[in-house]
Amino acid sequence: MTVKEVAEKLDLSLLAGEDGMDREIHGCYIGDLLSWVMARASSGDIWLTVMGNVNAIAVAALTDAACIVLTESAPLDEDARTRAQQQGIPVLSTEMTAYQAARRIAELLP
Amino acid sequence: MSSLSLHYVVPGDDFTRAGEASSDVKNKLKKLGYNSDAIRRVAIAMYEAEINMVIHAGGGEAFVEVSPQNVEIQMVDHGPGIADIEKAMQAGYSTAPDKVRSLGFGAGMGLPNIAKYSDTLKIETEVGKGTTLYMTVLANR
Numbered sequence: 482m483t484v485k486e487v488a489e490k491l492d493l494s495l496l497a498g499e500d501g502m503d504r505e506i507h508g509c510y511i512g513d514l515l516s517w518v519m520a521r522a523s524s525g526d527i528w529l530t531v532m533g534n535v536n537a538i539a540v541a542a543l544t545d546a547a548c549i550v551l552t553e554s555a556p557l558d559e560d561a562r563t564r565a566q567q568q569g570i571p572v573l574s575t576e577m578t579a580y581q582a583a584r585r586i587a588e589l590l591p
Numbered sequence: 592m593s594s595l596s597l598h599y600v601v602p603g604d605d606f607t608r609a610g611e612a613s614s615d616v617k618n619k620l621k622k623l624g625y626n627s628d629a630i631r632r633v634a635i636a637m638y639e640a641e642i643n644m645v646i647h648a649g650g651g652e653a654f655v656e657v658s659p660q661n662v663e664i665q666m667v668d669h670g671p672g673i674a675d676i677e678k679a680m681q682a683g684y685s686t687a688p689d690k691v692r693s694l695g696f697g698a699g700m701g702l703p704n705i706a707k708y709s710d711t712l713k714i715e716t717e718v719g720k721g722t723t724l725y726m727t728v729l730a731n732r
Contacts (some may be wrong), residue, residue: 514696520704535606536694
């Protein structure tokens, strides 16, 4: 399942980084403390968070996450949008809570 | 693979630029065909060290030596130094200000993460003078 397919099925809106929409998704990670996420998120994860700053983009890049999903319509900073665009890391938005989104994602992933 | 020497200046008090050095090292190691687990460990250890420099020390410098066997990283700052290393190494202990916490840092995981992801870590620190971290990440653990 790719980022694009998940985005369509969960009705996520794309905020930046469409170049990475064909990335394959292997799992899901939820967290807002960046050091914690950096230590534990895995390559190919969908990362559910409310952190829409430029450091979150760096953490997604360093952990090789497939995409960021900002839950509960958390805002994306302008410099974060620019960085995500440059690095081709999809940032998507949803009104769902992390719990609601994770339940939907669990239904999709094998 | 030939060896490679890199040098970066980590700007102080600028969270938007923290991570430039670790991202660049990550990309260079990728191009060299370095082991992907080693790349991840280098990137995380360096990024945490960069963030520490921005939060606590007003920036600093990074020196990176890449060889086929390992990556040696020196992170040098002239900040306040670490008063209690034992406490600083404990997960959850943090002296970061609230402003930093609102950015998602300051969870007291910087040094513990660095220790976890590097293969050797030596810290030289003197209160009022600064801190130097010597980290090594093996290409194959």
